[in-house]
Structure formats: structure tokens, C-alpha cells
Amino acid sequence: MLEIEDLHVRLGRRTVLDGISLQARAGEVLAICGANGAGKSTLLKAVLGEVPATGRVRLNGYNVAQTRLSDLARIRAVLPQDTEVAFTFTLGEIVAMGLEAGDFFDRPEVLTEALHAVGLAGHTDHTFHTLSGGERQRGQLARALAQVWGPVGPQGPRWLLLDEPVASLDLGHQLQVMRLARGFADAGGGVVAVMHDLNLSAMFADRIAFLIDGRLSAIGPPSIVLTPHLLERAYGCRIALNGIPTKEPWILPQTCEASAGDGGHNVLSIYPLSADSRTDSRFPT
Secondary structure (H helix, E strand, C coil): CEEEEEEEEEECCEEEEEEEEEEECCCCEEEEECCCCCCHHHHHHHHHCCCCCEEEEEECCEEHHHCCHHHHCCCEEEECCCCCCCCCCEHHHHHHHHHHHCCCCCCCHHHHHHHHHCCCHHHCCCEHHHCCHHHHHHHHHHHHHHHCCCCEECCEECEEEEECCCCCCCHHHHHHHHHHHHHHHHCCCEEEEECCCHHHHHHHCCEEEEEECCEEEEEECHHHHCCHHHHHHHHCCCEEEECCCCCCCEEEEECCCCCCCCCCCCECCCCCCCHHHHHCCCCCC
16 A cells, blocks of 8 residues: 655745645556646655655555665656656667566566567667657656566555656557556556546546645545536636546536537547446556
């Protein structure tokens, strides 16, 4: 379990996180949602010890602030927003870094399997900086997967901590990544993902933790958390929300400008796949 207790972060004079307390459980996908500047990525960085914070963070019972990074690397892997690499590495070398950090340094076949899982099996020898932005994002995900390839290990469940994992991806690859996250959780691991896409969060997450101005405003199943009142408060725009065609809610941002034949509203409709599509790709073990 990931336990966060009374977490505070101040950057200069600004309070970025104000008393966050929550738990993430193995076997679930927890999405961290909220508007820009709400504190989502800062929360993940505080969990990782990358920004000064007060409060307590425990992962599988370990106090993160008092645990060696090498020990933490065996139970959690991180996908950051920034996928740039300063040196000329091949994609295979990047993924191998995940093997070396985790428990799978003696299983080179995991490298191939992780690249296959993200759709980059033929890119092992490609120089990382020559890949597209989306390919780099998926390559870094392969590195994270290789680090925690078995969702459950000797120290308990392993964790994927993902900061905007679908931000650079097209629709098909967004679904691919979210299915991998879902499959990892279904196999016994834990997933915490900072997400902007509310529809994908509703489709794949078991629970959503919603931040507004550095505070935890709501946490629970998508159908409970994603209400028009909360979303309009967070994003400052009118929201159309519906539970059809699946039980998960889906969200329609509406503009204030009229266009011919639309009854006064431009509506962006994104229809999720069926509920069964969430789990048609299980994490390989």
C-alpha cells in the first residue's frame, strides 16, 4: 500500500500541497486528476522525495524518506513527464537501465518483452533521440515496466508511478498504455497515474483523487468523483457529463460560442469503448 499522510509542500511563499492524505492500494489504478497547477505532478514528486515536503509517505510499509533509493527501486518504477535523455543511448540501453535498477538484471529476455508490450519490439538499436516524442514516451514506459516486470515480488506488490503517461500519444497508443496499466494492477501491482484525460481516467481507473488548489477535494470511484459541480469548479467551464454508453462517466467540455445547427453549443464528444475493453490486454508475467 502507498500511504500519504498530511503532506505539505511549499515552493517559495506558495503552498502547492496543503495537507494531502490518501492511500493507494495494490490491485488498483489510482488516477490523480485536476486542473493545471492543482499540484498533481508535485504530489508525485513529493512521494518520490524529489521536492521538500512535510508529512509522511510509506510504500509497502517502508518510510520513503528513510529508505535507500536502491531498495525503493526494487518495488517502484517511475515514468516522468520529461522523456529527454542527455547522452546518446539506444532504446535498448535505456530499457536495460530499468533491468539493472530492479530485480531482473539477470533476465535479458524481459527487455525484449517490455519493448514488445509497448509496441517497440523492432526499435531496440534505435538511438533514443531519433525517436518521435510518442516513441520516447513509450520507450521510457518500457524501461519502467522492465524495472518492475513482475507486479508482485518478494517485498510485496510493485508499483508504477506515472506522470501524464499518455500526454504525447495518439488515441490508439493512449489506449495501449492504459491497458498495460490496467493489466499491471489486475496482476497484483499498484498504479498511480497523474492524468489530464478525464475520460480515460473514468474508463481505466478504479478510483480518482481530484486536487483543487493543492487540496484533495474528492477521492473515490469515477462515478462518484466526476460530478458537474466539481468539474466546473475545477476547470471554470460548463461540463456535460453522462454515463451512457457505459457505467463510467464521460465528460464533454462545452464552449460558450454558438455555431450553425448546434443549438448554441460546440460539443466535443469522445465515446469510450465498452467496459470489456479495459482489460483485454493483461500485463505479461
